[in-house]
Amino acid sequence: MKMPFLTTSFEVRDRHALNSLRLLGESPANLELVTGQSWFQDGMDDVDAAFLSVLYDLSIRSTAEFTAMVQTRYDKTTSFTLPLAGEAEIIAFRPTPFPRTSAALSQAESAVRAMEELMGVPFPRNEIILLFLNPMDFQGSGVITLALHVGTHMVVSRPEVIQGDFDHTLAHEIAHYYWSSRNAPLWFREGGADFLSSYALAQSDQVSLTQRRHVLDIGGARRCAITGIDYIQRLIDDLAAQGYSKYTSSLSFLCNYALGEFLLLELYQAMGFEGSSTAWNELYRLSESEGREVTEVEIRQAFLSHASTDQLDEVLRLYQRWHRGDFSQ
Numbered sequence: 137m138k139m140p141f142l143t144t145s146f147e148v149r150d151r152h153a154l155n156s157l158r159l160l161g162e163s164p165a166n167l168e169l170v171t172g173q174s175w176f177q178d179g180m181d182d183v184d185a186a187f188l189s190v191l192y193d194l195s196i197r198s199t200a201e202f203t204a205m206v207q208t209r210y211d212k213t214t215s216f217t218l219p220l221a222g223e224a225e226i227i228a229f230r231p232t233p234f235p236r237t238s239a240a241l242s243q244a245e246s247a248v249r250a251m252e253e254l255m256g257v258p259f260p261r262n263e264i265i266l267l268f269l270n271p272m273d274f275q276g277s278g279v280i281t282l283a284l285h286v287g288t289h290m291v292v293s294r295p296e297v298i299q300g301d302f303d304h305t306l307a308h309e310i311a312h313y314y315w316s317s318r319n320a321p322l323w324f325r326e327g328g329a330d331f332l333s334s335y336a337l338a339q340s341d342q343v344s345l346t347q348r349r350h351v352l353d354i355g356g357a358r359r360c361a362i363t364g365i366d367y368i369q370r371l372i373d374d375l376a377a378q379g380y381s382k383y384t385s386s387l388s389f390l391c392n393y394a395l396g397e398f399l400l401l402e403l404y405q406a407m408g409f410e411g412s413s414t415a416w417n418e419l420y421r422l423s424e425s426e427g428r429e430v431t432e433v434e435i436r437q438a439f440l441s442h443a444s445t446d447q448l449d450e451v452l453r454l455y456q457r458w459h460r461g462d463f464s465q
C-alpha cells in the first residue's frame with residue numbers, strides 16, 4: 137500500500153514527519169544529510185514518512201547511529217487487521233539488513249493482538265514504528281538503552297545483541313502504547329507493561345504465566361526483598377521522597393517492574409481473563425475520559441469490583457501482600 141506523502145490525506149505520521157524535519161533544521165549538517173538522500177528527493181511514500189518521523193529523535197540520541205541509519209536504511213513492513221482497531225501496520229528500520237529468519241515483526245504483531253484482546257479497547261495506534269539499533273549510551277549517562285518507547289515510536293536494541301529476553305523487552309515497549317506516564321503511576325505502568333508482555337508471550341505459547349511467576353519469584357522480586365523492598369507502597373513512598381529524576385537511579389526503581397508485575401500477574405491468575413480484562417478495560421477508559429493518571433484507589437477498586445464473590449478474599453489478600461497501601465478512608 138503506497139500512499140504518497142501528504143497528497144491524499146494528512147495522517148499522524150505526516151505530522152510527526154514534518155515536525156521531525158523542522159527540528160532537524162537545528163543542525164544544518166544533519167538536515168543536509170537527510171535531504172540529500174534519493175528517497176527524500178524522489179518524493180516520499182508511507183515508509184519514507186515513517187522513517188523521517190523518527191530521525192530527529194535519533195539524531196539527538198546518537199550521531200553515529202543517526203548517520204549510519206540515514207546512509208544505509210533497511211525497512212520491513214507488516215500489515216494486518218485487528219479485531220477492534222482495524223487496519224494496522226508495523227514498520228521496522230535497521231541500519232543493517234534484516235536477518236532472513238527475523239521473527240521480530242511477527243512477534244510484535246502477536247503482542248499487539250494479545251494486548252488488544254486483554255485490554256478490550258482498540259490498540260491506540262494504527263502505525264507502530266520500530267527502530268532496531270545497537271545498544272546506545274543513553275544521553276551520555278552510561279546507561280545502555282535496550283528499549284525505549286518515545287511516544288512516536290520505539291527504539292529497540294537489535295535482537296542479535298539482546299541476550300535472551302528480546303521478546304519480552306519488545307512486548308514491554310508495545311504495552312506502553314496503552315500505559316505511560318500520561319495515564320498511570322510508575323509501578324502500574326512499568327509493572328503493567330511487564331505483565332501485559334508476559335501475558336502476550338503466554339498467549340503465543342512461549343512462556344506460561346506459571347513459568348513467568350516462578351522467574352519473578354526467584355529473580356526480580358527476590359532481589360528486591362533482599363534489599364528490604366517487598367511491597368509497592370514502599371516504592372510509592374520512595375518515589376515521593378526522592379523525586380522522579382533522582383529515583384530512577386535508586387536501588388528500588390527496578391522493583392516497580394518486578395513487584396508491579398507480580399501483583400498484576402497474581403490478580404490475573406486469581407480472577408481469570410474475564411474479571412481481569414474488565415478491570416484493565418475500565419481503568420484505561422477512565423484515564424482516557426478524564427485525561428489523567430488513574431489513582432491508587434481507582435486501580436484497587438477496579439480489580440475488587442470485578443472479582444467474583446468467591447475470588448474477593450484472595451484479591452484482598454494479594455493486594456495486602458504486594459501493595460500494602462492504606463485504603464481505609
Ligand SMILES: [Zn+2]
Pocket residue numbers: 308309312325326329
Ligand atoms: Zn517501560
